Amino acid sequence: MHACKINSTINSNNNYYITFCFLNEHHGDKQSEIDINSIVNYIRLNYKINNVPFIAEYDNIEHEVIKTTATTATTTSSTETITTTSTLITYKLLLKKLNDKLKMLPSNTDAEIIVFFKKEISEPSLMISK
Numbered sequence: 001m002h003a004c005k006i007n008s009t010i011n012s013n014n015n016y017y018i019t020f021c022f023l024n025e026h027h028g029d030k031q032s033e034i035d036i037n038s039i040v041n042y043i044r045l046n047y048k049i050n051n052v053p054f055i056a057e058y059d060n061i062e063h064e065v066i067k068t069t070a071t072t073a074t075t076t077s078s079t080e081t082i083t084t085t086s087t088l089i090t091y092k093l094l095l096k097k098l099n100d101k102l103k104m105l106p107s108n109t110d111a112e113i114i115v116f117f118k119k120e121i122s123e124p125s126l127m128i129s130k
Contacts, residue, residue, distance in 0.1 A: 004115045004124040013107065015129040018043075018093040019066065020121045025086045034089070036063045041118050045098055047111040056101050062094040 004020075022039055042059040067090040075082045093115070102109075115124060 004117065004121070005112060014102075015095075015099045016102070016113075017095050017127050017129060018113070018115060018124055019127055020091055020093075020115075020117075020124040022089050022091065022119065022121050023086060024089060025084060036061050036091070039091075039117060039119050039121065040093065041116040043093070043095065043098060044114045044116070045101060045111060046114070047105060047109050049106065049109065056098070058095075058097045060097065062096050064092045064094065066090040066092050 022034070024034055040061045040063075042057055043061070045056045045058075047054050047056075068087060070085055070087045072083060072085045075084070098113070102111075105111075113126060
């Protein structure tokens with residue numbers, strides 16, 4: 001399992017989301033649909049109120065696909081031709097339940113958001129919805 005920690009001072013007036021990229025490779029014509037739950041295990045919010053630690057965990061992963069970029073390579077041997085397609089998918093984790101929880105916390109609560117991934121991902125980042 002691959003964990004991504006994001007330490008931040010959380011302002012409960014903001015809505016947050018996380019973006020990350022995932023590279024999916026497949027052979028042949030048909031690309032299988034990727035279930036977000038096969039990539040993201042769960043999201044944890046650690047926070048403190050009056051120096052008392054709390055944890056909230058969310059496993060209902062809401063997401064959008066922001067961008068998909070595909071590249072195709074064909075390899076030919078004496079017996080067969082293999083076509084491999086690599087698809088770089090940029091996901092946006094919507095964090096609706098986490099944002100709802102943050103709205104109930106005091107402004108500027110020190111918090112840590114940890115996303116537990118089942119697969120290796122690249123460039124995870126916490127973003128503020130404008």
